Structures are given as C-alpha cells and as structure tokens.
Amino acid sequence: MSHDDNKMHAPGTFVLALIFLLWFIVIYFVQWFALWDNWPIG
Amino acid sequence: MKDYSHQFRTCETTGLKIHLPAQKLIWVNAVSAVVFLLVGAVMAILIALTRWPAVHLLPQHLFYRFITAHGMNMLVFWIVFFEMAGLIFGASAVLKTRFPAIKFAWFNWILMIIGALLVNYAIFVQGVDVMFTAYPPLKGTPLYYLGIILFAVGALFYSFQFFFAVGIAKKEGWHQGTLPLFTFGMLVAAIIAVFTLLEGAVTFVPTFLWSVGIIPESWMLDSTALYRMHFWAFGHSAQQINLAAMVAIWYLLGTLTVGAKPVNQKLSRIAFLLYIIAINLGSIHHLLVDPGLTSTYKIVNTTYLAFAAVIGSLIHAISIPAAIETAQRKKGLTNGLFEWLTKGPWSDPGWSGMIISFVIFGFIGGVTGILMSTEQLNVLHHNNLRVPGHFHATVVGGTALAFMAVAYYIIPLVLQRKLISKTLAKIQPYIFGLGILMVIMGMTFAGLMGVPRRHWNIELPGIFGGADAMLAIMGVGAIIAFIGLLIFIGIAVLSVFFGEKIPSKMEVHNPPFPVKEGVSDRKTATT
Amino acid sequence: MSIETPKNWWKPLNKEERIWLYIVGVWAVILTIMMPYGHTRDHNISNETWKTTTKAYTAVSKAFIKKYKIGEDERGVPIVDARNIPEGKRGADIFLIATRAWQFKPHFILKKDKKYRIHMSSDFYEHGFSLQPMNLNYQILPNRDFVVTMTPKQSGKFMIVCNEYCGPGHHNMFTTLEVKE
Ligand code: HEM
Numbered sequence: 232m233s234h235d236d237n238k239m240h241a242p243g244t245f246v247l248a249l250i251f252l253l254w255f256i257v258i259y260f261v262q263w264f265a266l267w268d269n270w271p272i273g
Numbered sequence: 274m275k276d277y278s279h280q281f282r283t284c285e286t287t288g289l290k291i292h293l294p295a296q297k298l299i300w301v302n303a304v305s306a307v308v309f310l311l312v313g314a315v316m317a318i319l320i321a322l323t324r325w326p327a328v329h330l331l332p333q334h335l336f337y338r339f340i341t342a343h344g345m346n347m348l349v350f351w352i353v354f355f356e357m358a359g360l361i362f363g364a365s366a367v368l369k370t371r372f373p374a375i376k377f378a379w380f381n382w383i384l385m386i387i388g389a390l391l392v393n394y395a396i397f398v399q400g401v402d403v404m405f406t407a408y409p410p411l412k413g414t415p416l417y418y419l420g421i422i423l424f425a426v427g428a429l430f431y432s433f434q435f436f437f438a439v440g441i442a443k444k445e446g447w448h449q450g451t452l453p454l455f456t457f458g459m460l461v462a463a464i465i466a467v468f469t470l471l472e473g474a475v476t477f478v479p480t481f482l483w484s485v486g487i488i489p490e491s492w493m494l495d496s497t498a499l500y501r502m503h504f505w506a507f508g509h510s511a512q513q514i515n516l517a518a519m520v521a522i523w524y525l526l527g528t529l530t531v532g533a534k535p536v537n538q539k540l541s542r543i544a545f546l547l548y549i550i551a552i553n554l555g556s557i558h559h560l561l562v563d564p565g566l567t568s569t570y571k572i573v574n575t576t577y578l579a580f581a582a583v584i585g586s587l588i589h590a591i592s593i594p595a596a597i598e599t600a601q602r603k604k605g606l607t608n609g610l611f612e613w614l615t616k617g618p619w620s621d622p623g624w625s626g627m628i629i630s631f632v633i634f635g636f637i638g639g640v641t642g643i644l645m646s647t648e649q650l651n652v653l654h655h656n657n658l659r660v661p662g663h664f665h666a667t668v669v670g671g672t673a674l675a676f677m678a679v680a681y682y683i684i685p686l687v688l689q690r691k692l693i694s695k696t697l698a699k700i701q702p703y704i705f706g707l708g709i710l711m712v713i714m715g716m717t718f719a720g721l722m723g724v725p726r727r728h729w730n731i732e733l734p735g736i737f738g739g740a741d742a743m744l745a746i747m748g749v750g751a752i753i754a755f756i757g758l759l760i761f762i763g764i765a766v767l768s769v770f771f772g773e774k775i776p777s778k779m780e781v782h783n784p785p786f787p788v789k790e791g792v793s794d795r796k797t798a799t800t
Numbered sequence: 801m802s803i804e805t806p807k808n809w810w811k812p813l814n815k816e817e818r819i820w821l822y823i824v825g826v827w828a829v830i831l832t833i834m835m836p837y838g839h840t841r842d843h844n845i846s847n848e849t850w851k852t853t854t855k856a857y858t859a860v861s862k863a864f865i866k867k868y869k870i871g872e873d874e875r876g877v878p879i880v881d882a883r884n885i886p887e888g889k890r891g892a893d894i895f896l897i898a899t900r901a902w903q904f905k906p907h908f909i910l911k912k913d914k915k916y917r918i919h920m921s922s923d924f925y926e927h928g929f930s931l932q933p934m935n936l937n938y939q940i941l942p943n944r945d946f947v948v949t950m951t952p953k954q955s956g957k958f959m960i961v962c963n964e965y966c967g968p969g970h971h972n973m974f975t976t977l978e979v980k981e
C-alpha cells in the first residue's frame with residue numbers, strides 16, 4: 232500500500248460542498264422567516 | 274466440511290469471486306424488484322395524470338387505490354427486493370465467499386413473493402385503499418396485513434442470513450480482516466433492517482388481529498397516536514435502510530466507474546455508524562404536528578439525535594465526491610477546479626446515474642428533509658405536496674436512480690448478460706433524472722401553495738387555482754420519468770432474458786487461509 | 801476501493817476533512833439551537849391536548865354549534881359567528897369537528913386580531929387540518945382534543961381543507977373560515 236493512498240486532493244469537492252452549505256443555509260432561514268410572517272400560532 | 278470449491282466463477286473486471294448459487298439468488302431478487310417497479314410505474318403515471326387538473330384521469334376510487342398500490346410496490350417491493358439482492362452480493366461476491374443456507378434463502382424469497390402478491394391481490398381485487406400508511410380506523414383486509422407481515426418476515430430472515438454469511442466468511446476463513454466498505458455499508462443497512470422490521474411487527478400484527486376481529490375497534494380508535502409512532506418507527510427507519518444501501522452503492526459506483534478509493538475509510542465508517550445510533554429516534558419528525566406530544570420530546574428526538582445522522586450524511590457528502598475527484602486527478606484530469614467532473618465518463622449510465630442521484634438526493638432531498646423535521650417549520654409542510662416532493666427527491670431521484678445505475682453494472686458483471694442496448698442505457702439516467710426533477714419541483718411548489726397530498730380533486734375547495742401550472746409541470750415530468758422507467762425496465766428485463774450471455778470463467782475457489790483442518794491442502798487453480 | 805479489504809484504515813483525517821467536520825459541527829449546533837430559540841417567538845406548535853372520546857367531543861361540538869349558529873352556508877354547513885365569544889386570557893374557545901361523513905363543521909366567522917383557541921378532533925378517522933392559504937397544517941386524531949391557538953392577522957375568506965387521507969370522501973372535506981374586522 233503506497234503511502235499517499237490516504238491523501239485527499241479534492242479542492243473542487245470542497246468548493247461544491249461549500250456551495251451546497253450556502254444553499255442549505257439560505258433555504259433553511261427563508262423557511263423560518265416565512266413562518267414568522269404567518270399568523271401567530273401557539 | 275463440504276466442498277464448495279467448484280461453485281465459483283471469477284469476475285474478470287473486478288476480480289470478485291462469485292458463488293454461483295448466490296448469483297441465482299441475486300438474479301431472482303433483482304428480477305422481482307424490476308417486476309414490481311413496472312407495476313409501480315404504471316400506477317405512478319396514472320395517479321400523476323389524475324393530479325394534473327387539466328387531465329384528471331382516474332375516477333376517485335381508483336385514484337386512492339392506485340396511490341396505495343404505487344406506494345407499496347415502489348417504496349416497499351421494488352426497493353426491498355433490490356436491497357435483498359444487494360445484501361446477498363455484499364455478503365458473498367464482495368467477500369469472495371460462499372453464501373450459506375441457500376435453501377433457506379429461497380424460502381425467504383418465496384415468503385416475500387407471497388407477501389407481495391397478497392398485498393397486490395388485496396389492493397386490486399379486494400379493493401383496499403388505505404394507503405401504505407394504513408392509519409386505523411381505515412381498515413384493510415386481513416390478506417393485506419398478512420401480506421405485509423410475510424414480506425417483512427422474509428426480509429428479516431434475509432438480514433439474519435446476511436449476518437450469518439459474514440460470520441461464515443470469517444469462521445471458514447474465506448475472508449480475513451476488515452470488511453470492505455461496501456459490505457460494511459450493507460451491514461449497517463441490515464442492522465437497521467432488524468430494528469425496522471421488528472417495529473413492523475409491532476405495527477402490523479395488532480392491525481392484522483383487528484382486521485380479523487380479535488382486537489376491538491375501540492382499542493384501535495384509542496391507539497391512533499400510538500399506531501402512528503410505531504408505524505413511523507418502522508416506516509422512517511426503513512428509509513434509513515435505503516439511505517445506507519444507497520450510500521454503499523454510491524461508493525461502489527465510484528469504484529466501478531472511475532476506480533475511486535474512499536479517501537479515509539475511518540471517516541466513512543464512522544459516518545455509517547452514526548446512521549445506526551442516531552436515526553431511529555428521528556422518526557418522530559413524522560409526528561411534529563400530532564396532538565399529545567410535548568415540544569421537549571419532539572426537539573430532543575429531532576435535534577441532536579437526528580442531527581448525528583445528518584452529520585453522517587454530510588460526511589458522505591464530501592467523502593464520496595472527494596474519492597472520485599482524487600481518483601480522477603490521479604488520471605491527469607487536473608485542470609481547474611472541475612475538470613475531474615466535466616471530463617467524467619458521462620456516457621456511462623453508472624456514472625451519470627450516480628452523479629444525478631447524488632445531486633438530487635443532496636441538494637433537494639436532504640435539505641427539504643431537514644426543513645420538515647424542524648419542530649416549528651413542520652407546520653408549513655405537514656401532509657401537503659411538499660412531502661411527496663421531498664421523498665421523490667430522496668427515495669426516487671436518489672435511491673431508485675442509484676439502484677438503476679448500479680443495475681447497469683450488475684447485469685453484465687453478476688448476472689452475466691450483455692446490455693441489449695448501450696445507447697438507450699446511456700440516455701436513460703438523463704431522461705429519468707429530468708422527469709423526476711420536474712415531478713419534484715412541481716410537487717414542491719404546489720405544496721408551497723398549500724396543495725394537499727393524496728387528494729383526488731383540488732378544484733373542489735376552489736382556492737388552489739394558482740397551483741395548476743405547478744401540477745402541470747409535475748404531470749409532464751411524470752410522463753418523462755415514466756418513459757425513463759420504461760427504458761430501464763425494458764433494458765433490464767430484456768437483457769436478463771435475451772441478452773448475449775457472458776461466459777463464466779470457472780475457478781476452483783477455496784478459503785485463502787482456511788481455519789479448519791482438512792481443507793488447507795486443496796490448491797487454488799484456474800481452469 | 802470500496803470492494804477491497806482495506807489494511808491500516810484507521811488513519812488521521814486530511815485537512816479538508818477536518819475543516820469540513822468543524823463546519824458541519826457548527827451548522828448542526830445552529831440547527832439544534834434554532835428550535836429552542838423558535839420558542840421565544842409566537843409561532844410554535846401547540847403542546848395542549850386533552851383526552852376525550854368521540855362521543856363526548858361530538859356532544860361538545862353540537863352544543864357549541866347550537867349556541868352560536870347564525871345560519872347555513874350554500875353547502876349546508878352551519879355558520880358559527882365566533883366574533884363575540886369572550887376572549888379571556890388565553891383566547892376564545894371554538895370547536896372544529898371532522899366527521900365520519902367527511903365533513904368539517906362548522907363554517908367559522910372570526911374577528912381579526914382576536915386570539916382563538918381552536919379545538920380540533922374527529923369522530924372516527926384521522927384527518928388533517930390545513931388552513932389555506934396560510935398553509936398551517938395539523939394532525940387531527942379521534943379521542944384527542946388538540947387545542948391550537950391562532951390569531952388571524954388578515955380579514956378575508958380562508959379555507960380549512962382536510963389533508964390527511966381519511967377514506968373515499970377525503971376530497972370533499974373542507975369548510976370556510978371567514979375573518980372580519
Ligand atoms: C415515474 C416515476 C414516478 C412518478 C411520476 C411518481 C408520482 C407520484 C405521485 C403523483 C404520487 C401521489 C402524490 C400524492 O397525491 O400524494 C406519488 C406518491 C408516492 N410515490 Fe411516486 N412516483 C414515481 C416513482 C416513485 C418511486 C420509484 C417510488 C419509490 C421508490 C415512489 C414512491 C412514492 C410513495 C411512497 C408515494 C406516497 C404514496 C402515498 O401517499 O401513500 N414513487 N408518486
């Protein structure tokens with residue numbers, strides 16, 4: 232087993248992951264604001 | 274000890290040693306899966322065209338009956354039969370070992386087939402239209418519940434057999450050391466399956482007894498909340514089986530398509546373990562707007578307990594593409610950030626299916642799932658079309674597509690038949706992906722406008738006019754996705770029966786380091 | 801390879817992996833905190849449920865409708881004017897029933913900005929309470945009186961639609977909720 236087997240070289244993946252996270256965060260908070268805009272419920 | 278040494282052939286592409294009796298089992302489970310996929314697909318197009326208001330195809334009783342049939346045949350029979358094939362493959366070929374108790378395995382398959390046929394008989398002949406959730410006091414016929422129980426028992430036995438097979442591989446020395454990652458993922462799926470199917474028994478044995486008149490209706494009426502909890506402990510956990518199996522298949526496809534190696538097996542395995550310890554409690558996210566539960570209970574179940582599993586998924590979300598990217602860069606695709614992706618083998622349905630399934634699952638299915646399982650946000654989602662929008666992204670665009678993608682490899686490598694049409698296979702993931710994406714989008718946006726799920730005619734309340742365009746997108750997408758499914762089914766079935774045979778390379782195969790006395794002197798030879 | 805038996809796989813994480821784990825960890829903490837934080841606002845899911853029976857709840861609902869009924873709408877559903885029901889400290893109690901014959905009763909007239917405690921239950925099947933177009937959705941169970949507090953913020957005509965499949969008459973289940981100044 233060569234020594235660099237474990238080495239990861241994936242800058243593209245990392246960027247994609249960050250894009251994904253950004254998308255996730257935006258959608259998530261949009262939902263909260265939609266809820267807080269709605270009628271008060273309890 | 275019995276001599277199994279002549280029951281093996283070698284796969285020339287992967288070097289896997291395939292136990293021939295296990296291969297037959299994989300064949301029968303995979304073919305069963307595809308047959309039920311066909312039934313589910315016909316139901317899908319019919320109900321989707323009914324929900325498209327401009328078409329409004331079916332009369333009401335058939336609509337509800339066919340949703341029931343669609344849910345059962347797709348979510349349960351297609352997916353689970355395919356997973357059984359995956360379990361057998363993971364416990365035999367990948368470990369280069371024999372699959373023990375072949376007769377018992379056939380018995381389990383028969384149980385499952387009888388179960389599936391009974392359920393379909395109950396739906397189509399007896400007219401059961403209770404939906405796969407079957408919330409009492411909606412009542413199915415005894416055969417309906419019996420069918421589900423038989424099917425679940427067969428699947429439970431298969432899970433036990435998986436553990437047994439792994440044990441035999443170790444004990445007889447076929448396999449030594451750490452389990453390969455794919456098999457490890459399937460092991461996780463099988464462990465979750467045990468819990469899930471036991472919960473299935475807790476749910477469906479009482480309902481069966483009620484349907485034959487042993488348990489009185491008043492009990493069921495008082496236990497609706499309890500039923501919902503147990504049903505979802507079963508129904509949601511079942512989705513975690515699918516999740517674990519799908520992720521294992523993504524890793525497998527990464528290897529088969531571009532030779533990807535998981536960059537850090539420690540991390541990937543920990544991520545799988547998080548699925549086991551965390552997810553079952555997350556089932557409570559189905560009950561977030563139910564009467565009778567406190568906020569504390571809901572938050573505890575849907576936050577840190579479920580988020581441990583979310584972390585697991587987010588780990589896979591980086592380690593799978595990272596493995597692929599690393600492998601591609603080693604081949605010299607190093608330009609820019611994304612050459613490894615853009616220059617991927619896009620005409621290989623295994624690759625395109627994997628990528629599309631990964632994107633639909635992650636970007637849509639995963640995200641919408643977290644939204645809905647947030648305590649307060651659930652009130653904006655519960656039971657409207659956003660829910661089917663979400664799970665068609667997870668279990669259809671994600672799991673079902675990943676299964677189809679891997680089938681393009683299973684058919685030649687394991688079932689030894691050439692695909693009858695490479696050209697159609699090439700375009701199939703794109704067609705299906707596009708169609709199901711439109712279905713998902715149509716459902717999600719119609720749901721945002723409040724359109725309920727499982728509803729025959731939304732014109733009646735007179736307030737959903739604005740959603741017609743969305744439902745039309747869903748309808749057109751359904752036609753495209755249906756065509757995609759038919760292409761897949763056609764290729765799979767015709768290849769398996771009429772495809773050109775790929776000859777076996779037979780090999781005398783023995784445990785490399787037999788533990789038992791008396792077998793160690795046998796030689797491994799290629800014929 | 802995912803189908804190879806790995807050797808020495810317990811290895812330290814790569815840098816990118818470690819960074820991603822930190823990010824993911826922080827995000828999971830935020831997701832977790834948002835739910836308790838949400839409880840500081842007026843948009844939460846009710847915790848109030850009473851045990852009841854289908855018979856008892858049907859009687860309560862009948863009495864309620866009888867007391868406040870002002871007529872019937874064009875679908876024959878009794879109209880209840882709930883504008884003058886005393887609000888008290890916790891809100892004015894009103895009662896919605898989902899019946900076995902696939903009807904919601906009654907048709908409500910509510911007052912804008914007044915706080916209501918909507919009781920909901922069923923006399924047999926499970927149903928869904930889906931207020932449109934506000935898109936607020938709850939589960940209705942038999943033998944459980946679920947009490948949801950709501951303060952209408954706009955006047956106009958709204959619909960309560962059943963969104964839990966409840967049998968062949970499911971799509972016929974809806975009733976009107978009018979909000980007036
Ligand atoms: C051509 C592909 C497909 C189309 C067009 C399609 C369409 C639909 C439609 C229109 C509904 C009814 C939504 C509603 O009114 O509530 C539905 C429900 C459902 N679908 Fe699919 N579907 C497809 C494939 C699948 C697959 C492959 C699976 C599972 C692996 C699946 C699982 C389900 C489930 C579980 C339900 C819910 C049934 C229920 O509410 O009881 N679908 N689908």
Ligand SMILES: [Cu+2]
Nearest residue numbers: 927962966973
């Ligand atoms: Cu209803």
Ligand SMILES: [Cu+2]
Nearest residue numbers: 962964966970
């Ligand atoms: Cu209903």
